Amino acid sequence: MIPSTWIDMPAPGTLPEHRREALESYLAQGLPHTRLEDWHYTALDHLARLPLHPPAAADVTPVIDEAPGHDLIFAGERLIETRSSLPASLLHPLAEGELTAAPTLAPGTALSALNAALWKSGGYLTVPRGQRLERPVFLRFLADEPEAMLHPRSLIRLEAGAEVVVVESYTGATAANYWCNPVTEIELEAGARLTHIRLIEEGTAATHTGLTAVRQVADSRYELLDLSLGGRVCRHELYLTLTGAGAACRLDGLFLADGRRHSDHHLRIEHAVPGSMSRATYRGVAAGRGRGIFDARVLIRPGADGTDARQDSRNLLLSPHAEIDAKPQLEIYADQVQASHGATVGRLSEDAMFYLRARGIERHAARRLLLAAFAGEALGLVAQAGLGDWLMPRIEARLNEIGESIK
Amino acid sequence: MLEIRDLHVSIGDKPILKGISLTILPGEVHAIMGPNGSGKSTLAQVLAGREGYTVTAGAVTWQGQDLLAMAPEERAWAGLFLGFQYPLEIPGVANVQLLKEAVNSQRRRKGLPELDAFDFLERVKASLKLLEMDEAMLYRGVNEGFSGGEKKRNEILQMLMLEPRLAILDETDSGLDIDALKIVARGVNALRGPERAILLVTHYQRLLEHITPDHVHVLADGRIVASGGRELALELEAKGYGWLTAEAGQEARP
Ligand SMILES: Nc1ncnc2c1ncn2[C@@H]1O[C@H](COP(=O)(O)OP(=O)(O)OP(=O)(O)O)[C@@H](O)[C@H]1O
Ligand SMILES: [Mg+2]
Numbered sequence: 001m002i003p004s005t006w007i008d009m010p011a012p013g014t015l016p017e018h019r020r021e022a023l024e025s026y027l028a029q030g031l032p033h034t035r036l037e038d039w040h041y042t043a044l045d046h047l048a049r050l051p052l053h054p055p056a057a058a059d060v061t062p063v064i065d066e067a068p069g070h071d072l073i074f075a076g077e078r079l080i081e082t083r084s085s086l087p088a089s090l091l092h093p094l095a096e097g098e099l100t101a102a103p104t105l106a107p108g109t110a111l112s113a114l115n116a117a118l119w120k121s122g123g124y125l126t127v128p129r130g131q132r133l134e135r136p137v138f139l140r141f142l143a144d145e146p147e148a149m150l151h152p153r154s155l156i157r158l159e160a161g162a163e164v165v166v167v168e169s170y171t172g173a174t175a176a177n178y179w180c181n182p183v184t185e186i187e188l189e190a191g192a193r194l195t196h197i198r199l200i201e202e203g204t205a206a207t208h209t210g211l212t213a214v215r216q217v218a219d220s221r222y223e224l225l226d227l228s229l230g231g232r233v234c235r236h237e238l239y240l241t242l243t244g245a246g247a248a249c250r251l252d253g254l255f256l257a258d259g260r261r262h263s264d265h266h267l268r269i270e271h272a273v274p275g276s277m278s279r280a281t282y283r284g285v286a287a288g289r290g291r292g293i294f295d296a297r298v299l300i301r302p303g304a305d306g307t308d309a310r311q312d313s314r315n316l317l318l319s320p321h322a323e324i325d326a327k328p329q330l331e332i333y334a335d336q337v338q339a340s341h342g343a344t345v346g347r348l349s350e351d352a353m354f355y356l357r358a359r360g361i362e363r364h365a366a367r368r369l370l371l372a373a374f375a376g377e378a379l380g381l382v383a384q385a386g387l388g389d390w391l392m393p394r395i396e397a398r399l400n401e402i403g404e405s406i407k
Numbered sequence: 408m409l410e411i412r413d414l415h416v417s418i419g420d421k422p423i424l425k426g427i428s429l430t431i432l433p434g435e436v437h438a439i440m441g442p443n444g445s446g447k448s449t450l451a452q453v454l455a456g457r458e459g460y461t462v463t464a465g466a467v468t469w470q471g472q473d474l475l476a477m478a479p480e481e482r483a484w485a486g487l488f489l490g491f492q493y494p495l496e497i498p499g500v501a502n503v504q505l506l507k508e509a510v511n512s513q514r515r516r517k518g519l520p521e522l523d524a525f526d527f528l529e530r531v532k533a534s535l536k537l538l539e540m541d542e543a544m545l546y547r548g549v550n551e552g553f554s555g556g557e558k559k560r561n562e563i564l565q566m567l568m569l570e571p572r573l574a575i576l577d578e579t580d581s582g583l584d585i586d587a588l589k590i591v592a593r594g595v596n597a598l599r600g601p602e603r604a605i606l607l608v609t610h611y612q613r614l615l616e617h618i619t620p621d622h623v624h625v626l627a628d629g630r631i632v633a634s635g636g637r638e639l640a641l642e643l644e645a646k647g648y649g650w651l652t653a654e655a656g657q658e659a660r661p
Contacts, residue, residue: 369500
């Protein structure tokens with residue numbers, strides 16, 4: 001069902017076949033609700049009450065900061081600027097044919113199907129065999145129109161031995177109650193290496209329901225920094241499949257859920273063959289009436305012997321009204337695996353606070369230091385990707401806000 | 408500069424300090440000795456503003472102000488420093504970061520501009536040198552993985568950077584080897600001056616050979632049971648605490 005409040009939704013019959021099928025799949029499933037096991041923690045009911053509509057063709061081009069890399073900038077689902085010295089064959093807006101020609105990696109969830117039916121633009125990046133791109137590639141999506149419904153779609157392919165850093169960022173205007181529902185598919189061939197910084201920095205009234213699907217083969221390496229700094233209701237789903245020996249992924253995450261923010265991190269990792277490795281290290285902070293969720297499941301398939309999988313979720317609860325749900329799960333059907341998971345929810349250490357204050361450091365500054373130290377445990381990829389100058393001020397500004405918001 | 412009058416402190420319902428009175432004047436060095444569990448650290452922590460203690464009676468005046476009404480950071484700005492008996496490890500906060508924040512928040516309070524990176528580093532390096540500490544220590548997490556002796560030196564480093572009016576050093580000498588003890592004493596002596604005072608909590612007369620106290624007090628069961636000059640420390644070393652606590656016990660009986 002399409003909610004009756006939504007405006008200008010296409011009729012399935014008017015769409016090309018693959019989009020029609022996707023829309024029908026969405027119609028059959030409907031908007032997710034909290035009675036579904038996978039959506040237990042995140043309610044989207046408000047979306048059914050908003051007069052959501054496709055973005056209007058904007059007549060003003062927002063001014064956007066210089067990013068330290070090749071950069072595709074989208075606003076309201078239109079490409080507004082390309083700042084790149086890469087050959088266009090490597091980096092360009094995704095074309096319909098490119099998506100239909102590529103293997104589908106995203107699962108057929110309701111929201112991923114809706115994206116497949118309605119997407120208008122997004123990035124396409126391919127790095128040829130053995131090439132290493134010196135500078136990061138940015139795919140940046142801006143939103144500012146209230147009640148707009150955005151479905152960006154991106155495709156990233158690294159051929160054998162290719163290497164690149166990609167920054168995928170979602171930014172929005174304060175107080176605009178739009179909905180961004182992006183899908184990004186990533187395919188890593190043998191020995192390829194991708195460092196992926198995914199940044200949710202949506203406006204304070206926005207809803208973000210993003211999905212990333214990754215398929216890795218032998219000896220490839222995927223490194224994700226899953227950052228959730230802004231937006232009202234946010235969810236990121238990661239579906240990652242390791243289908244080759246020696247494939248490894250490092251999944252780092254940091255979410256800051258203050259005020260009334262809701263940030264849900266939904267990880268589904270699948271070890272399909274022997275000898276692959278996964279590491280998830282998430283740090284969460286909840287303050288005010290914020291709520292953070294780490295809901296991760298590692299599935300080790302029969303025969304995926306010698307898998308090495310670890311999940312580590314540590315969280316800070318900074319107010320009595322904030323909430324954290326940390327749910328790391330393991331499903332093991334193979335032998336001789338090394339698998340572990342741990343989750344903690346705690347508070348800022350009183351002892352550490354006193355020690356710092358006894359040195360004359362004000363309470364809020366002491367809190368900021370301790371918060372930064374905590375968050376830093378998940379931020380190793382920032383410096384490694386050479387993005388400290390671009391990224392750290394954003395994270396630090398948010399940590400400061402949180403430090404100062406606490407009584 | 409510091410006046411403690413009949414201070415009673417409890418943790419929960421348990422009285423720990425049972426009427427401490429002590430006056431410290433500028434330029435003086437006081438030493439507090441006493442058996443384990445007698446309340447020395449409690450006194451030090453209460454003076455620094457640690458929460459979790461209940462002051463049930465008495466008062467503490469610091470340079471004319473009610474010390475107990477001040478927040479820990481305000482006490483630090485007013486020139487009070489506590490060297491912790493067990494310095495805390497704070498992984499992820501670099502030592503240099505703590506020092507910089509601490510020095511600059513103190514300067515802001517005094518209406519001084521923040522130290523620029525160069526001046527700051529100059530000053531830290533001079534202190535590091537005095538304490539024979541490796542510069543690499545600056546970039547490690549606060550006390551993270553430091554040995555016992557390194558932690559104590561690190562406390563003294565912080566003290567030197569903050570230049571307090573009154574330094575309370577809670578067993579800063581414990582766990583130090585002979586050379587480290589001399590180095591720490593050198594750090595403390597570098598701070599001494601006519602307007603500064605030092606309160607040493609120690610179990611050993613050894614430290615007092617390097618930092619000569621003007622007054623020595625013995626704390627037992629939450630009370631000061633004896634006060635004297637530095638010869639009292641020597642006497643304690645020879646005789647232990649038994650004779651004092653026995654006397655105190657007899658006095659307490661009717
Ligand atoms: N949180 C607490 N709850 C209950 N009792 C406590 C607590 N903290 C300290 N005490 C008690 O208070 C008393 C004084 O402790 P304090 O640490 O001040 O002793 P101290 O003189 O510094 O001893 P030491 O020489 O061993 O360092 C001890 O009996 C100790 O067990
Ligand atoms: Mg003690």
